[in-house]
Amino acid sequence: MKPWWQVVVPHKDIKEGKFDESVFACDLADVVKMRAPSDYLDPEIFFKKTYFTAKLKMLLKDILLRISGKQTQGSVIQLTTPFGGGKTHSLLCLYHLFKNKEKVKNLSSIKELLDECGLSDIPEVKVCVFVGIQQDVLRGRSPWGEIFYQLGVYQEYKEYDKKYAPGKEILLKIFQEKGPDLILMDEIVEYALRASIESESFKEAFVSFFHQLTVAIPSTKNSSLVVALPSSALESYGEKGERILRELQKIIGREEKVYTLVEGDEKYEIIRKRLFESLGDVNEHNIIAQKYFEMYLQAKDSIPAFAVDASYKERIKKAYPFHPETIDILFERWSTISTFQRTRGVLRLLALIVSNLYKKRELSYLIHPSNIDLKDSSIKAEFLKHIDSRFGAIIDTDIIEKSSKIDKEIGSEFEKFKVATSLATSIFFYTFSGAVERKGTSISRIRLSLLQEGIPLPIIGDTLKRLEEKLYYLKSEGNIYYFDTEPNLNMIIVERQETIKDEDVELNFKNEIKNILGKEFEAYLFPTTSQDIPDNTKLKLIILKETPPNDYKNLEEFCKEIFDKYSQSFRVYKNTLIFVLPTRDEVFEVKNIIKNLLALQSIKNDDSLLNKMSSKNKKILEEKFRKIKSDLPYRIFSLYRKIYVPTKEGLKLYDLGMPVVGESLNLSLRIKEFLKEQEIMINKLDYNYISKNILASTEKKTFKEIKEVFYKFPGFPIPEDETVLKHSIAQGVNLGTIGLKKQDKTYFKKTISLYDIKDEDEILPSDMVKDVSNGPKPPPPPP
Structure with missing residues (x-):
């Protein structure tokens, strides 16, 4: 499989990061006045x-057939979508099709359109444009005056x-004399609202004109009126704007045909057409889609x-090089936010994303939601x-x-995938919607947005747990994850940690060590001088x-x-x-x-804070406290796994390994047990060891002296206790x-109990014992 950036080629301006964001938000009036971006002019x-969606194609065909006199329908058409849903773009299609017929009639897409209509050429028509947002209500021409002027x-x-x-009769007379005519109207709710502010009577005159216009056009033989209206004006223009919209919709509803311009998977094609110069080899798309499907x-x-x-x-094939989730989240969630214009908002954001990722060329076969680079200031600002x-x-x-830090902690094998950052980015992407009930998403949807070849499923779950433990604003309710402006329990804990004193941490650290020390040795914690460690025969940790x-x-x-x-x-x-020694x-x-445990304990003891806390956070608090309390002894136990042991050459470092x-x-x-395994400490000593390594043939030593040899001189095995030596001697x-x-x-070749051996008893080499047992030699016989 090839990364997506080896297959597709973005348009030059996107590829070079020099695109003008205004190309995704053009105004019809700016095109008419020749001041729009070149892509629109x-x-x-x-x-x-x-990309000709099914409804856009139907719109163009209806108008072609109506203007050419081949059909009566298509006289009054309403284009309706949310803001940014493609209405203005459709009006521009009509404008260029008829206003610049000589320049476009030989394009393959237009030829195909004409063939389907049974037309050999684009019919002649006078195109009139009224864009309410560009008109001066106070000093400019009225809407009807503007149309009269253009005709x-x-x-x-x-x-x-x-x-x-x-009235209708005057309008009909003009259209019949000057027709066929195509009238394109946009942003008329905005115009009517501003008109009502200046003069309620003038606003009523505009509404009246609009009504007369919608009844006059159908009476003509081959003229058309196409009006773009939003599906709702409440968020953008308030209740008054919503009332005006409903009034206009009621008027046009008597005569019009309604087009919803983008449906289903057509959004993928619109985006791909606008952002990419070439989509590359379709076989590569198929390979990627198959691999992803097998993985799923x-x-x-x-x-x-x-x-x-x-x-x-x-859908993967249709959306390529985007993962379907990347586009679907924008259309289904972000576009429901009132300020986010549906198609143009998506296009503007995706153009920034493609431009950023195409330059970075990171390993990814599709553009996932998790790939979005929120470090990029332009992308971040757009959100x-x-x-x-x-x-x-x-x-x-x-x-x-914080997520980047977790990525480094996970290890080099997965660091290139930035799993933590990717997870957090995906959750952020899913967090927002104009609908309150759509806030956040499930772990299964998060996995879908992130999963690709090389990322095992378990690492996603493990990393998500780390994010829950470390991030300040990540929240979960049931199985739904989202970001919130109110901090989570982690932030409360961090703030409480700042009140914990270092000396309290040290004291608790010391106490935790004492709890796992055991009693096999005498233990001395945190000495500061050699005098802190006594010099005696007792074994010491x-x-x-x-x-x-x-x-x-x-x-x-x-x-x-x-x-x-x-x-x-x-x-x-x-x-x-x-x-x-601790592992530093x-x-x-x-x-x-x-420190975290002490902070949790402090919170648990703070009744005023607990009273403000939700039952869910109380439960999380208790679970965190219980888990840390339970896990801490093992962490201390595994921390102290290095030891220095005396040898003839000095101290030697050993690593006990993880428990x-x-x-x-x-x-x-x-x-x-480790010292025994390494035969540094012994619980059994060969009966020949003392005679061979400590006693000379003519030397005797007390048991105390022999015992001290083992405790004084590194290189000798360390007896587990003195009974090891007594057993060997016996x-x-x-x-x-x-x-x-x-x-x-004197005992020699006799049984003696090891309990009878005392410090002052003398241990003799066998030769000395024989001399003693034989007694003094008799004097020689007389001569």
């Missing part, structure tokens, strides 16, 4: 970038202008059911035009900053902080100081020391967890490798 370019009869009927509206079938239990229907594969401006800071905080105290360069230097010295003297019992790069995270989940949380026991005495002398009694 040049009829050939205009038609090449226009060349203004002087004859000048007395009507601004005084009273002409494998994930059918995790995504919406409609995505595994065969028809969705066809913020239509929503609460506070979302600008939310984009910066949650989507750009020395638990260190992540940084050395005082002026030591590092922990190793501090450990060596303790290893070599006790206060101002040399340390004697070096082989009793086991230093336990994890300490901050663990302390932050403790097994479910393992008993006893740190001293874990270290003890066995050696029994087998005759060593002897034991208790006061005046």
Whole structure:
């Protein structure tokens, strides 16, 4: 599969990022006055970038047939869609088709249109344009005066202008004399509203004229009136504008034919035609659609059911290079926001998105909602035009900053997909709608917007959990996720964390360590000098902080100081020391967890705050507290997994490795078992060891002296306890490798209980025992 940017080619201005956003919001009057963008002024370019939807094609055919006298229908036509739904573009199609017939009649799309109408040429017609937003109500010509002017009869009927509206008979006479005529009207609700402000009587005159116009045109043989009206004026013009719209609709409704210009999947073709110079090899589209469909079938239990229907594969082909969700969300959700103009708003936004992503050329086979780059100031500004401006800071905080940080934490294997940022972007995209009940979306829809080759499903779920834990403005209700301007519990926790003192965190950190220490060794927490660690034969765990105290360069230097010295003297019992070090790069995270726990505890104890909190947030608070409280001991346990052990050469560093989940949380026991595995610590000593390694053939030592050899000198195995040594000695005495002398009694090749061996007892090499047992040699015989 090829990335989409290797297949399609955007129009040059989009590709280069130099497009004029006004090309998606043209005014019919600007075209008439030759001051519109070139894409609208040049009829050939205009038609090449226009996709003929079924209804647009029907509109053009109806007018062609009506003007040519081949049919009576199509005399009065109302174009109705929400704002930005293609009404003005349709009027421009009619304007260029008839006003610039010589320039467009040989275009393939126009030829096809004429053939279907049974026409060899575009019929002649006088085109009159009235755009209410461009007319000066106070000083300009009235709507009828403007039409008279464009038909060349203004002087004859000048007395009507601004005084009273002409009746049907006058209009019919003019149309019959000057026809065929095509009258295109746009933004007339805006005009009527402004007229009512200046003079209610003039507004009534306009309404009267509009009524006379709608009844005069059908009486002509081959003239047409095409009027663009919004489906609603409430959001844009208020209640008064809505009343005027209903009045105009009622008037035109007696005669008109209504066209809804964009239906179903036609929106995909409109967008592709306007944004791309070439869509590339259709086979590539088919390959991508098939691969995605196969992927969706494998994930059918995790995504919406409609995505595994065969028809969705066809939608992927029609929408290519966009993922259908990218366009559908804009049309179905964003376009219901009053300020978001349906088609032109979508086009303007998608042009910015395509321009941005085409330059970046990141690995993606379709343009997903998750690919939208909210770091791009133009894209971000386009979204913020239509929503609460506070979302600008939310984009910066949650989507750009925090989500990007999570992407780095996930690991290099998935970092290129920016899973966290992509998830947050998708949720942001789904959050907004003009309909309150459409706020946010489900996890299955989020997966659909993000899923592509190389991203495993589990990573999406895991990352979403991280977002819920880290982001300040992400919320969920049931299975629905969305962003909100009110902070979530995470923000409350962060604010409360700021009140937690470092010394409280350190105290709790220390207490948590004590809770998992166990009792296998004597433990010393966070020493600051060598004097803090006693010099005796007891086995000691020395638990260190992540940084050395005082002026030591590092922990190793501090450990060596303790290893070599006790206060101002040399340390004697070096082989009793086991230093336990934290994994330094994890300490901050663990302390932050403790800080989080203390913040949660503080919130739980704050009745005034709890009273303001929703039951859902109370439940989340309790769940968070319980989980952190439960998980923290293991985090501490796994944090302390490095140890320094005495050897002949000095201290040697060992890594215990990550503990097994479910393992008993006893740190001293874990270290003890590790030392045994490495044969550094022993619970059994060979009966020959002492005679071979400690006793010389003519030397005897007390049990205490032998015991101290093991605890003084690194390199000797560390006895688990002194019974290990007693057992070895008792066995050696029994087998005759060593002897034991208790006061005046000597044991050799005899059984002795290890419990009878005392510190003051002497341990003798076997040769010395034999000499003792044989007694003094007799004197030689006399000569």
